[in-house]
Amino acid sequence: MKIxxxxxxxxxxxxxxxxxxxxxxxxxxxxxxxxxLETLQKESAAAIxxxxxxxxxxxxxxxxxxxxxxxxxxxxxxxxxxxxxxxxQHGMNYTPTVTxxxxxxxxxxxxxxxxxxxxxxxxISSYSGETATHYTKTVTIN
Amino acid sequence: xxTFRFFIYLLLVFLLPNILLAATSSADGDLNSTKDIVISSAxxxxxxxxxxxxxxxxxxxxxxxxxMTKPDPSNRLSGNKQAIEFGRRLFFSTRLSGDNTKxxxxxxxxxxxxxxxxxxxxxPDDLDRNTLSLLNVRFNRWFGxxxxxxxxxAQSMRPIISIREMNLPTEKLREVIQESxxxxxxxxxxxxxxxHSDDLVLVNIxxxxxxxxxxxxxxxxxxxxxxxxxxxxxxAEASKYPESAQRGLSLFLGRGNCSFCHxxxxxxxxxxxxAGVPYFIRPGVVDKGRHQGIINLKKSPFTxxxxxxxxxxxxxxxxxxxxxxxxxxxxxxxxxxxxxxxxTAPYMHNGSLKTLEAVVDHYSNINIERLHADGEAIxxxxxxxxxxVQDLVSFLESLSD
Numbered sequence: 001m002k003i004x005x006x007x008x009x010x011x012x013x014x015x016x017x018x019x020x021x022x023x024x025x026x027x028x029x030x031x032x033x034x035x036x037l038e039t040l041q042k043e044s045a046a047a048i049x050x051x052x053x054x055x056x057x058x059x060x061x062x063x064x065x066x067x068x069x070x071x072x073x074x075x076x077x078x079x080x081x082x083x084x085x086x087x088x089q090h091g092m093n094y095t096p097t098v099t100x101x102x103x104x105x106x107x108x109x110x111x112x113x114x115x116x117x118x119x120x121x122x123x124i125s126s127y128s129g130e131t132a133t134h135y136t137k138t139v140t141i142n
Numbered sequence: 143x144x145t146f147r148f149f150i151y152l153l154l155v156f157l158l159p160n161i162l163l164a165a166t167s168s169a170d171g172d173l174n175s176t177k178d179i180v181i182s183s184a185x186x187x188x189x190x191x192x193x194x195x196x197x198x199x200x201x202x203x204x205x206x207x208x209x210m211t212k213p214d215p216s217n218r219l220s221g222n223k224q225a226i227e228f229g230r231r232l233f234f235s236t237r238l239s240g241d242n243t244k245x246x247x248x249x250x251x252x253x254x255x256x257x258x259x260x261x262x263x264x265x266p267d268d269l270d271r272n273t274l275s276l277l278n279v280r281f282n283r284w285f286g287x288x289x290x291x292x293x294x295x296a297q298s299m300r301p302i303i304s305i306r307e308m309n310l311p312t313e314k315l316r317e318v319i320q321e322s323x324x325x326x327x328x329x330x331x332x333x334x335x336x337x338h339s340d341d342l343v344l345v346n347i348x349x350x351x352x353x354x355x356x357x358x359x360x361x362x363x364x365x366x367x368x369x370x371x372x373x374x375x376x377x378a379e380a381s382k383y384p385e386s387a388q389r390g391l392s393l394f395l396g397r398g399n400c401s402f403c404h405x406x407x408x409x410x411x412x413x414x415x416x417a418g419v420p421y422f423i424r425p426g427v428v429d430k431g432r433h434q435g436i437i438n439l440k441k442s443p444f445t446x447x448x449x450x451x452x453x454x455x456x457x458x459x460x461x462x463x464x465x466x467x468x469x470x471x472x473x474x475x476x477x478x479x480x481x482x483x484x485x486t487a488p489y490m491h492n493g494s495l496k497t498l499e500a501v502v503d504h505y506s507n508i509n510i511e512r513l514h515a516d517g518e519a520i521x522x523x524x525x526x527x528x529x530x531v532q533d534l535v536s537f538l539e540s541l542s543d
Contacts, residue, residue: 061460
């Protein structure tokens with residue numbers, strides 16, 4: 001019984017150590033005015049955008065930058081971006097464009113437009129080889 | 143005994159704060175507390191401010207009025223006084239119609255809020271859609287019920303050559319200008335007409351008409367005075383806004399969900415929605431709304447992305463380039479602004495509702511089966527009482543100058 005307890009404890013400690021190591025392996029220094037996106041794919045690189053929700057005007061186009069945030073400064077092959085309003089089951093009326101900026105090693109996302117007040121979920125997918133990683137960020141527009 | 147005392151102690155420690163919190167929340171109501179202000183007017187009758195703090199904050203998003211304006215960079219005549227006068231003359235002239243009987247004011251009558259008071263399809267010659275008012279038209283991103291145009295000069299050209307409207311072919315337009323007193327101002331603003339293609343003549347006339355229409359801007363309203371008072375935290379002034387209008391405004395911002403689409407100082411988000419109005423013109427014929435509008439727009443040689451635009455930077459062209467064609471565009475129509483809405487009857491894209499009461503009643507008892515299957519989960523039956531309908535109408539009436 002004691003051995004079983006000991007092994008269980010050891011297992012949990014190992015899990016915590018492994019998780020901490022995994023997190024430490026992908027440090028993300030988030031610059032000022034940038035914020036980290038959420039992803040369910042925890043093993044993937046963190047991603048950041050320089051979007052400040054309080055500067056978005058209802059019904060007006062806006063742009064922001066997207067970048068992966070890992071030690072290797074890896075650059076995805078392709079990035080697509082969009083947004084939906086979960087409460088109203090619709091997306092944007094415009095298709096934003098995403099272009100890579102060599103100088104800043106980030107992707108410029110242009111012509112997002114939120115035409116309704118409320119909660120919007122920004123969705124960004126990055127594709128590297130056969131791997132796709134999906135990121136989200138929720139913003140509220142007044 | 144000790145256990146019982148301990149139990150009582152726990153009850154006091156954990157329940158009392160919750161009871162106090164609940165009492166506070168109850169006082170706050172659903173949307174924070176109302177401004178508890180009662181002010182006696184000079185006549186002795188009490189005036190009150192009925193909106194919550196949150197609603198007062200929301201109110202500010204519907205002002206200020208009038209907004210800042212700047213000349214339209216796509217139209218070199220924009221803001222030019224002489225060009226505005228030229229446009230005004232064109233607007234009132236029947237020479238721009240094929241049979242010399244119609245002018246722009248035939249449908250956009252100045253004494254009918256630059257719209258048409260007629261209920262659509264009364265006569266066989268009537269158009270299928272309700273005439274949109276030209277009030278505040280300069281602030282639009284999209285023009286017409288379906289947004290077939292992204293600029294005012296292109297939209298102004300459309301009825302001139304439309305067979306069902308003014309029916310003046312483009313080659314005839316050149317003759318009309320050459321043989322009339324319009325030739326001198328045309329030459330002054332655009333140069334020799336003989337050097338211009340038929341399309342360019344049409345575009346130039348559209349730009350003169352647009353310059354005039356940009357001047358059609360509504361004045362401040364009782365609602366704007368209310369917004370100004372709220373912005374200045376002048377609660378005594380704010381409380382002069384009629385209580386019925388305040389209750390209507392509360393519904394507009396809250397339970398009615400009206401401000402989702404009727405947002406900003408123009409009371410429109412300028413976009414396209416399915417409002418549950420039938421889009422059958424007659425059996426077997428459908429008005430495709432925004433779906434067809436985007437098709438027309440993408441085919442148009444007269445957009446802000448075209449060489450006809452005077453804006454070398456093509457600053458407004460992003461919209462026509464990026465606008466997305468979606469299944470939900472089918473049967474959706476542009477959200478009209480609500481300023482001076484009391485004067486723009488009939489209502490809806492097909493002019494099927496004669497009064498504001500009928501419009502409010504439509505949304506109150508909306509048939510959600512008529513909305514698209516993938517439609518937006520915004521509209522739902524509100525089951526408003528008669529008093530609530532009247533309150534909403536009172537609020538809408540306060541948007542008139």
